[in-house]
Amino acid sequence: MDKRQELMNHAVHFFSIKGFHQTSVQEIAKAAGISKGAFYKHFDSKEGIFVEILKQYHEDLTRDLNSADFEPGLTNREFFKKKLLLEIERTVMNKEFFLMVFKDFPANDNELMQNLLQELRMAQLVLHKYSLLEVYGDRAKPFIYDLVTVYEGIKKEYYFYLIFENRPINKELLAEFIVASLDAIVSHSEKIQPVLTGFTSTISPLEEAYNQLEEQIKQTSSQREKHLSAFLMLKEEMAKQDAKAFLVEALLDYLKQEESLATELSTLEKFI
Amino acid sequence: MDKRQELMNHAVHFFSIKGFHQTSVQEIAKAAGISKGAFYKHFDSKEGIFVEILKQYHEDLTRDLNSADFEPGLTNREFFKKKLLLEIERTVMNKEFFLMVFKDFPANDNELMQNLLQELRMAQLVLHKYSLLEVYGDRAKPFIYDLVTVYEGIKKEYYFYLIFENRPINKELLAEFIVASLDAIVSHSEKIQPVLTGFTSTISPLEEAYNQLEEQIKQTSSQREKHLSAFLMLKEEMAKQDAKAFLVEALLDYLKQEESLATELSTLEKFI
DNA sequence: GTCTATATTGGGATAGAC
DNA sequence: GTCTATCCCAATATAGAC
Known part of the structure; x- marks a missing residue:
């Protein structure tokens, strides 16, 4: 097995448990069966391996989502739900990565990392926006950013349960529940005033x-x-x-x- | 001013920016105008001051929410919304605390801390559970834990916008939006299957x-x-x-x- | 590529004087 | 309560042999 990959696997494991700063290069190296000194033949620093892990994960993620093919003839809602289910399953399978990201993050030291994260969040927001508009059409338009926010918030909260508490949850049921909640909100839209109105106007x-x-x-x-x-x-x-x-x-x-x-x-x- | 309190204020400031582990006792002490050694006359360890901050915040929060007196004759829904608005305003005012909690967290080193956190989370869950049951009654009962999860998820996501992105949001409007979303979900409950059914099993x-x-x-x-x-x-x-x-x-x-x-x-x- | 040894720094915590 | 000085350990990173 590739030593470099092995180091990254162990690193993500320790980072997810102890956080970035509380994990030493030595224990990563030791877990992979090499010495601390040898680690630096593979990565130039501790931050270096962290960045490599981030990059690899997002490469894998985009490849996975693009290569997924669903049966034809699905309604927009069904298609949306299938994609959500896929995301849920993928997140649970990569729970160590999820934990790593939500633990201590070496972002303050490195400005490039903060920008990268900001970009990824924005990309996700835009993606969700268009997915939801496809499902709910014009009814969702006046408060689409609120709907995206609600969607992401609910999802994230359930991820916390799925991952931190390790609860056995029926993922199919969860996907249906989340979409049904969005249905409910949209169908009450006449009683709902949007909150995130001036969202797009970018301020310097x-x-x-x-x-x-x-x-x-x-x-x-x-x-x-x-x-x-x-x-x-x-x-x-x-x-x-x-x-x-x-x-x-x-x-x-x-x-x-x-x-x-x-x-x-x-x-x-x-x-x- | 009380030195102890001053130390805590500076600590929460640094923790919110740099995270717990990346903040040294020395810089907290220096900011409060005392030496590192003197710090240990006030707190027995760095973790100690963190715990004290957590406890104090939680105490202040519950006291504030309980001592707030609202005009009488409010419906349960109005009362719930008023409390939510109060919590939103309070969270924005204490944004440094919020940031601190979502940064690097010294939970793994200290088992007592994990228990404390678990307790605080559980207390909040129970509180929300009963609040929501008061507003929505029996209709919410079959999926009350899902409703609590949705509520907390939406709230948290808007907090992120309010605090990280510092967007100018009408808080009154936000409180109404969140409650209206819950209204919508509850009124669609006949079409919604609960997800977190075996929830109570984890708590005896x-x-x-x-x-x-x-x-x-x-x-x-x-x-x-x-x-x-x-x-x-x-x-x-x-x-x-x-x-x-x-x-x-x-x-x-x-x-x-x-x-x-x-x-x-x-x-x-x-x-x- | 891997090892051991080492340079160097940072920082938590304590001792003892005042 | 506060200071300075100090202990001590952990951890990043490098040097140089094999």
């Missing part, structure tokens, strides 16, 4: 950072008015071509005195 | 009786702390092989003085 990351900070000041600041004024001046100044560095710094430092704003401020600082 | 009826009693004490007891202590001792004593009959009886009688616990106590007594 900088705009988003501003919004977050403003919200946080409004919600938690002990000196709401002062902090809001400082924020507005900061935003104005940063928009200028010849922004005064000392003023930006001074306003940032001033706002930092409010502990609850730390997260938003550090996000904002990345744009300077 | 005794465990369930304990949970109900504990919840009831937390929610209604006039002498919360005393009754909780009595409850814990009772549970402990009853678990022993050579449980002292007089002590069990004494504690039961003591708790019976609180009228609101009568139902839960008589359920519990069946197991003696």
Whole structure:
């Protein structure tokens, strides 16, 4: 057996149980029957093997989903349900991968990884959007992003039960239940107001950072008015071509005195 | 300001950004303006402060939700929706806590922590179960655990949007949307087969009786702390092989003085 | 490709003075 | 309660022999 593959299999196992940071290279190597030093002949770092696992999984996933062929003559709903069932079965079969992803994740160290994940999530959202529109047509359109959100939320919650609690669940029944729940919501759509309306309008990351900070000041600041004024001046100044560095710094430092704003401020600082 | 509280605030901040394992005791201490050594005068370990944060949050949450007084004359559905709205607002305000929980988690190292988490999850499940039964009555009973799962899944997914993506969402609208979705599912219940049927089998009826009693004490007891202590001792004593009959009886009688616990106590007594 | 040995760092926790 | 100094271990990564 390929030593490289063997290392990856053991790695995903340990990562799923202990998390990335709590797993040592040594125990991965030992499980594969080689020394720690030899590990580095196969992968250049611990993060390296993690990235390789991610890549391989998504390659396998897309290949599987594209090669699956269903019997013809299915209704849109039946087709949707079959695909859901396939996804459920696949997720349960790869439960270690699922656990690994939901455990400790080396994303903060590596910005490339965060972008990759963001892309994958967005791709899934778009996929679900079109699947649901095919099943429910125009009735679902006004609140399609809410429907996608509900769909993903329900699915994820059941995955947690399936995987963490290791409960014996009838997967066929589960797929039917989820689709039936969506049916119910869509058929009540006349009584339902959408929530995620302005979803598609993409705000720039900088705009988003501003919004977050403003919200946080409004919600938690002990000196709401002062902090809001400082924020507005900061935003104005940063928009200028010849922004005064000392003023930006001074306003940032001033706002930092409010502990609850730390997260938003550090996000904002990345744009300077 | 209380140094201990200050340390916890900084800890939750770093944990939410970097994760538990990637945050050092030193940087928490430094942020609070003390040395690493002094940290250990306040908490006995890094895990210790994490546990304290968890406990405090849960206590605050249950206290907030229980002490909130809504205008009288609300229907069960309106009451449920108001509580949900309160929870949404509370979650957004405590977004760092939410992030911390969904980052790297020190659960594997410490068995006590896993038990604590299990307890907190179970308490929430039981709470939701009874809330939903109050709103929807017998129609929800056959698939109540599925309804709870759907409810928690939808909620969680919107929390992700609210917190990670920081989208401006109308929270009032969101609460109404979630409840309306549940309405839709319940009103279609004749077409829906339950999935989580054997659910109760994992929790013993005794465990369930304990949970109900504990919840009831937390929610209604006039002498919360005393009754909780009595409850814990009772549970402990009853678990022993050579449980002292007089002590069990004494504690039961003591708790019976609180009228609101009568139902839960008589359920519990069946197991003696 | 694999080994052993080693450099180096980071960080949890403790000791003992003040 | 707080400090500094220290212990001690675990873990990433490398060096160099075979």
